[in-house]
Amino acid sequence: MWGKDKLREECGVFGVFAPGQDVARLTYYALYALQHRGQESAGIAVADGRQVILHKGMGLVPEVFREEHLRSLRGLAAIGHVRYSTTGASHPVNAQPLVFYCSQGMMGLAHNGNLSNAQFLRQKLLATGAIFQTTTDSELIVNLVARFLEDEDFPAALRCAMAYLEGAYSLVILSEKRLYAVRDPYGFRPLCLGRLPEGWAVASESCALDAIGALFVRDIKPGEILEIGPEGVVSHAGPAAPRFAHCVFEYIYFARPDSVLDGFTVGQVRRELGRQLAREFRPPADVVVPVPDSGVAAAHGYAEEAGLPLEEGLMKNRYVGRTFIQPSQELRSLGVRLKLNPVREVVAGKRVILVDDSLVRGTTSAKIVRMLREAGAAAVYYCLSSPPVIRPCYFGIDISDEAELIAARLSREEIREKIGADGLYYLSLEGLLRPFGEMARHLCTACFTGDYPFPVTGCRKTLTPRRPHLLEV
Numbered sequence: 067m068w069g070k071d072k073l074r075e076e077c078g079v080f081g082v083f084a085p086g087q088d089v090a091r092l093t094y095y096a097l098y099a100l101q102h103r104g105q106e107s108a109g110i111a112v113a114d115g116r117q118v119i120l121h122k123g124m125g126l127v128p129e130v131f132r133e134e135h136l137r138s139l140r141g142l143a144a145i146g147h148v149r150y151s152t153t154g155a156s157h158p159v160n161a162q163p164l165v166f167y168c169s170q171g172m173m174g175l176a177h178n179g180n181l182s183n184a185q186f187l188r189q190k191l192l193a194t195g196a197i198f199q200t201t202t203d204s205e206l207i208v209n210l211v212a213r214f215l216e217d218e219d220f221p222a223a224l225r226c227a228m229a230y231l232e233g234a235y236s237l238v239i240l241s242e243k244r245l246y247a248v249r250d251p252y253g254f255r256p257l258c259l260g261r262l263p264e265g266w267a268v269a270s271e272s273c274a275l276d277a278i279g280a281l282f283v284r285d286i287k288p289g290e291i292l293e294i295g296p297e298g299v300v301s302h303a304g305p306a307a308p309r310f311a312h313c314v315f316e317y318i319y320f321a322r323p324d325s326v327l328d329g330f331t332v333g334q335v336r337r338e339l340g341r342q343l344a345r346e347f348r349p350p351a352d353v354v355v356p357v358p359d360s361g362v363a364a365a366h367g368y369a370e371e372a373g374l375p376l377e378e379g380l381m382k383n384r385y386v387g388r389t390f391i392q393p394s395q396e397l398r399s400l401g402v403r404l405k406l407n408p409v410r411e412v413v414a415g416k417r418v419i420l421v422d423d424s425l426v427r428g429t430t431s432a433k434i435v436r437m438l439r440e441a442g443a444a445a446v447y448y449c450l451s452s453p454p455v456i457r458p459c460y461f462g463i464d465i466s467d468e469a470e471l472i473a474a475r476l477s478r479e480e481i482r483e484k485i486g487a488d489g490l491y492y493l494s495l496e497g498l499l500r501p502f503g504e505m506a507r508h509l510c511t512a513c514f515t516g517d518y519p520f521p522v523t524g525c526r527k528t529l530t531p532r533r534p535h536l537l538e539v
């Protein structure tokens with residue numbers, strides 16, 4: 067999990083309001099727990115009542131922060147971010163939090179998600195005289211909020227800005243004296259609230275609250291704006307959407323198995339998806355082998371349901387880091403062998419059921435099947451605890467180009483042949499939704515179905531802005 071070896075991630079955000087506490091260190095630990103969500107850059111901004119101080123850089127959390135940085139970041143509240151770029155290059159200038167001056171003083175913002183109307187907003191804002199220092203969609207949010215702050219208070223300015231934003235955004239925002247947390251009206255990305263003995267915390271995933279000893283209080287509601295200050299937590303209603311659209315891929319792949327998102331423990335969902343998969347497909351086999359890391363929980367569920375032994379037939383080197391993601395193909399393949407290696411004794415002469423969480427571009431699966439055959443497996447069946455990914459995501463999963471999605475181009479049989487497996491089995495959509503019960507209708511499954519929560523055009527607004535003249539040229 068550690069190291070910049072993941073194929074797709076999300077960003078992680080965290081915020082804490084705890085005067086008198088070491089807020090920077092709490093944020094550091096929380097970001098450490100959220101490292102799986104983004105490994106390109108990390109940053110912490112601290113508010114001390116008069117200003118917002120920032121330290122950020124490219125790399126993993128412990129690479130960006132040393133003791134002297136944490137010591138210099140003193141204050142009453144802090145926000146933090148780990149980034150996996152979705153809009154705007156992976157470059158120091160795009161690292162978050164973004165800190166800026168506006169009519170109400172200094173402010174900091176960190177964003178998880180992706181705006182589906184970013185291009186439209188950028189053009190409009192540029193045409194009305196805006197200038198930008200980054201190429202992220204997150205700076206568009208900063209710009210809008212700052213404009214509305216000229217004559218609105220904070221919650222009202224956030225509400226006004228939200229009316230212009232289309233897509234996914236879980237935000238933590240710092241003013242000089244307060245912390246705000248915002249979840250988009252569809253609730254695409256997770257965000258939860260926790261209680262410290264003397265303060266409050268908000269985080270992308272509950273595992274970050276656990277890491278700092280905060281008690282999970284609740285998920286932040288889609289469309290909700292939380293204001294956190296000395297008097298406690300105040301909830302403000304933001305704009306509402308016609309439905310919720312929690313990203314189902316958070317459960318399948320992104321989030322940590324020990325996190326609880328919108329009422330469901332990720333690891334338990336994955337285990338249940340594995341069981342569903344075994345109910346749907348059971349090719350003749352001797353052993354179940356998980357594809358680490360994200361396939362592990364589903365493989366446990368599969369083995370339990372199928373009554374087959376589960377064995378670690380693929381070992382993952384947890385320390386493969388950025389050094390191994392090299393530009394040349396030769397070095398990239400070396401990186402894969404360093405990352406995953408088959409255990410000959412487990413697979414030789416056996417019919418193996420490999421369980422992974424998803425197959426997107428088909429790069430991992432083809433290499434793993436080849437490895438297992440070289441290690442002497444008698445048959446390799448590739449089983450996936452999610453349906454084929456056939457449509458791009460505009461809300462934060464890095465699968466924006468349909469041409470890269472193998473299942474959008476090839477049939478199941480063609481993919482099976484291409485990856486060299488004896489069988490290829492995908493969980494059905496019904497099987498994917500079953501563990502969620504009632505919650506299933508609140509999930510976004512667009513990457514599997516093409517059924518987007520709203521028609522994405524990249525140039526429209528779904529919600530009625532309160533001050534439509536703002537963006538008129």
Ligand SMILES: O=P(O)(O)OC[C@H]1O[C@H](OP(=O)(O)OP(=O)(O)O)[C@H](O)[C@@H]1O
Pocket residue numbers: 067071072073074319357358359360361422423424425426427428429430431
């Ligand atoms: O079809 P592909 O494009 O190869 O993508 C699919 C693979 O990518 C992810 O693993 P990743 O190595 O990113 O992370 P993990 O260690 O958490 O499983 C996912 O778990 C699949 O194994």
Ligand SMILES: NC(=O)CC[C@H](N)C(=O)O
Pocket residue numbers: 075076077078149150151152153154160177178179180181202203204462
């Ligand atoms: N993965 C994310 O949530 C990224 C946030 C933002 N869209 C960026 O690219 O910086």
Ligand SMILES: [Mg+2]
Pocket residue numbers: 357358359360361422423430
């Ligand atoms: Mg994987």
